[in-house]
Amino acid sequence: MRNTSRLHADRFPIPQVGKNLRAFCFVLFALTGISFGAASANSKPCSVPHYRRGYVWKGKPDFVMLNISMAIDDFAPTRLACLGEHLRKRYSGRNEVLGLIFDSHDAAKYYTHPLGGDSITPQPDWSAHEHASYHFDPEKNENAIYLTPVGNRAEFETKINLPVKSLPSCTLQMQGRCLLTMTKPQYPWETLKARAFGSVKVRWQIEKSGKLKDIAVISADSDPSAAKNALVEETLANLRTWRFEPSDKKTSAEVTYVYKIVERPGLGGTLQVDFDLPNQILIQGKPLR
Secondary structure, three states: OOOHHHHHHHHOOOOHHHHHHHHHHHHHHHHHOOOOOOOOOOOOOOOOOOOEEEEEEOOOOOEEEEEEEOOHHHHOHHHHHHHHHHHHHHOOOOOEEEEEEEOOHHHHHHOOOHHHOOOOOOOOOHHHHEEEEEEEEHHHOEEEEEEOOEOOOHHHOEEEEOOOOOOOOOOOEEOOEEEEEEOOOOOOHHHHHOOOEEEEEEEEEEOOOOOEEEEEEEEEEEEOHHHHHHHHHHHHHHHOOOEEOOOOOOEEEEEEEEEEEOOOOOOOOOEEEEEEOOOEEEEEEOOOO
């Protein structure tokens, strides 16, 4: 069989200037990272957030589980995605990687997990400081990082598959800004025992940093009325734990905390929280008998 590629090259020789131009372009693309392929979902270079390693479980050679800590701002989805890509490369020799990501270095140092075979001893609730986790497990076809604003509660998580093609909308967000951290809303204990219920509507401003400012109560009611102050205090205390992702502009928001007594046996435990942002947060409590 004739070498047709050689034949066409002989019949239509490439001018020398064309060869030189092609070589120049190749070098230029190699140096600048420009490619002829489709544009990446992330046009900006990925900047890995600064983090500190805490507790590391040393077990099977092909598996690693570690705790790390970093600043709250770095829990923004774009930063988490960069961290996930970094962890995958750093532990490329492992068949399974689990990284628990905290906003407190003490939590990262001292939190232990039964999955690692650790004995659980009395300790502070370090899990409340866990706001993200990285999972790599090829057997489950999983390479993803999870944003979990409400501690490590899976029902409020946002999954970011890696490598990132496009970032998903956050499960908990307001005014287009992802909620990065918060504590789980509670039902005031004395109010729950008294079977009191009510609602508190609040408004605030989200600073560029993601912190809340100028929190104000718009309206509040309860039955009986004596429970109103307790519901307001619980609402304000919870809001002070909120932190949104940074932005180049300030935004304002408002939401209604609804406290409701339920008697149905289907309620898991004594408390259930449902988010319907930006409208309301429903806190359902079941009094203990």
